Amino acid sequence: MEQSVGALITSSARKFGDKTALVIGGESWSFLQLDCFSSNVAKSLEQRGVGKGSVVSLYSPNCAQWIIAYYAILKLGAVVNPLNLMLTSSEAAYAVSDCKAVAVLGSLEKLVPLREALGINQVRLISFGTATGSIECFNDLLSGDGTDHYPVSAIELDDLCTIGYTSGTTGHPKGAMLSHRAILLNTAMTSTYHVRTDRDIVVSALPCSHVYGNIVMNCAVACGMTLVLHAVFDAKAILASIEAYRATIFEGVPTMYMYLLNLPELADYDVSTLTRCTVGGQTMPPQKMEEVERKFGSPLLELWGMTELGGLGATHPLYGPKKNGSIGVPLPLLKARIASLESPSKEVTAREVGELQMKGPITMMGYYGRPEATLETIDADGWLHTGDLAYIDEEGFIFIVDRLKDMVITGGFNIYPAELERVLCEHPSIALAAVVGVPDDIKGELAKAFIVRKHGAEIRTEDVFEFCRQRLAAYKVPRLIEFVEDLPKTNSGKILRRELRKKALQ
Numbered sequence: 001m002e003q004s005v006g007a008l009i010t011s012s013a014r015k016f017g018d019k020t021a022l023v024i025g026g027e028s029w030s031f032l033q034l035d036c037f038s039s040n041v042a043k044s045l046e047q048r049g050v051g052k053g054s055v056v057s058l059y060s061p062n063c064a065q066w067i068i069a070y071y072a073i074l075k076l077g078a079v080v081n082p083l084n085l086m087l088t089s090s091e092a093a094y095a096v097s098d099c100k101a102v103a104v105l106g107s108l109e110k111l112v113p114l115r116e117a118l119g120i121n122q123v124r125l126i127s128f129g130t131a132t133g134s135i136e137c138f139n140d141l142l143s144g145d146g147t148d149h150y151p152v153s154a155i156e157l158d159d160l161c162t163i164g165y166t167s168g169t170t171g172h173p174k175g176a177m178l179s180h181r182a183i184l185l186n187t188a189m190t191s192t193y194h195v196r197t198d199r200d201i202v203v204s205a206l207p208c209s210h211v212y213g214n215i216v217m218n219c220a221v222a223c224g225m226t227l228v229l230h231a232v233f234d235a236k237a238i239l240a241s242i243e244a245y246r247a248t249i250f251e252g253v254p255t256m257y258m259y260l261l262n263l264p265e266l267a268d269y270d271v272s273t274l275t276r277c278t279v280g281g282q283t284m285p286p287q288k289m290e291e292v293e294r295k296f297g298s299p300l301l302e303l304w305g306m307t308e309l310g311g312l313g314a315t316h317p318l319y320g321p322k323k324n325g326s327i328g329v330p331l332p333l334l335k336a337r338i339a340s341l342e343s344p345s346k347e348v349t350a351r352e353v354g355e356l357q358m359k360g361p362i363t364m365m366g367y368y369g370r371p372e373a374t375l376e377t378i379d380a381d382g383w384l385h386t387g388d389l390a391y392i393d394e395e396g397f398i399f400i401v402d403r404l405k406d407m408v409i410t411g412g413f414n415i416y417p418a419e420l421e422r423v424l425c426e427h428p429s430i431a432l433a434a435v436v437g438v439p440d441d442i443k444g445e446l447a448k449a450f451i452v453r454k455h456g457a458e459i460r461t462e463d464v465f466e467f468c469r470q471r472l473a474a475y476k477v478p479r480l481i482e483f484v485e486d487l488p489k490t491n492s493g494k495i496l497r498r499e500l501r502k503k504a505l506q
Helices: 007-016 033-049 064-075 090-099 110-120 180-194 211-223 235-245 254-261 287-294 372-378 417-424 462-467 497-505
Strands: 020-024 028-030 055-059 080-084 105-107 125-126 161-167 176-180 203-204 224-230 250-251 278-279 300-307 311-315 335-339 354-358 384-392 398-403 409-410 414-415 431-439 444-453 480-483
Touching: 007 033, 007 064, 007 211, 020 064, 028 033, 033 480, 055 064, 055 090, 055 110, 064 080, 064 105, 064 211, 090 110, 090 254, 105 110, 161 180, 176 180, 176 372, 180 211, 180 311, 203 211, 203 235, 203 278, 211 224, 211 311, 224 235, 250 254, 254 431, 278 287, 278 462, 287 300, 311 372, 335 384, 372 384, 372 497, 398 417, 409 431, 409 444, 414 417, 417 431, 417 462, 431 497, 444 497, 462 480
Parallel strands: 020 224, 055 080, 055 105, 080 161, 105 125, 203 224, 203 250, 250 278, 278 300, 444 480
Antiparallel strands: 020 028, 161 176, 300 311, 335 354, 354 384, 384 398, 409 414, 431 444
């Protein structure tokens, strides 16, 4: 295993040289180019006072500059703070200030409002595009001959590598601190389970700033794969890339697959080169997974992860048994257990629902500057409390039921929105569905479903009620239905239930 995450690109440059490492926006970059440019940027950042332990934020859509900057920061032994692209300038400014970043690199349209939110000259701002005023130009950091020795030799495996902010629904987000060891192990174990090699070509529109997209990027670099990266998800553009580059892997979240299945022209594209696909971020109805596998002609490997793990925590291996609807089994070196909701230190029996807890060398070091929050999340025995409701079957496969905070309690009964969404998406006329709880004076909460119809399909409210009555216990049937054109999503494609709750209360 390499000594630092920044060493991944250097090691692969030695092995794969001029082979194409990255394709984005019609341009291609070799492993040697990414290594050379990231070393040049590392030297330029060092000359600007960035060194071991300094925190540098990245705030931009997917682009080659983001990846070059990422490895440059880590080659110095500095710490990378990947910012969610959907953060407002004030939210981003909070994270930048909270982790004490000395610089922010990103797209100009993000940096200009950020400068106002942070205050002039608080941190160094470097634009991936043109420079303006006090904002420098990233291109000025690229010059050099790439011969300087990077990564620096002083980096240790247990040094801080990344501070990734969680997307909390209340209060301020927390910065999860991850070591080089955690990211490198996650990359290695994910690559092993999915049998990723230098013969693979992966297509992805997952943001590199998101934990899922970040592990996809690191796996591609570590294994010598070619990464065909999109700045945004567009169903036709994704399919065109799979066909044109003869991709062997596509990676996405459930909503991306739903859009692909709902595209009338899907059958017009050649996706026969795909040998496996991955899906994560949220649970996906097994019926939809089976439809993906039929139409794409390749297995769909469900996975699960979180910021506090620096990537995956569980997945299905490419070779071995697979159960659609399950997130698979823990990665090697990790332990998983289901803990009682009443007594978090007590493990429950097979198929009993409780909180999923994880333990192992990839768990976070803690929340930056938040020791109390760290103690609430990682117990004295080292178990990470994930906040996910789950159960484990007799064969060791983990099934996510829902987020603990998303559970709806109606008349004293627990309703798991993910279960209702799975049933709703089994209807042939429904493309997407999301369920949230809304206040009710009598029952406490009622389940409300937001539904997106399939292209050209007709379905009425009463049709939905009848479909659910035949498949769900009476108390689980949604009491309110609203048809919408689309669902609010994060930049990684995860459905934003909190936005739907706001909409439901209007």
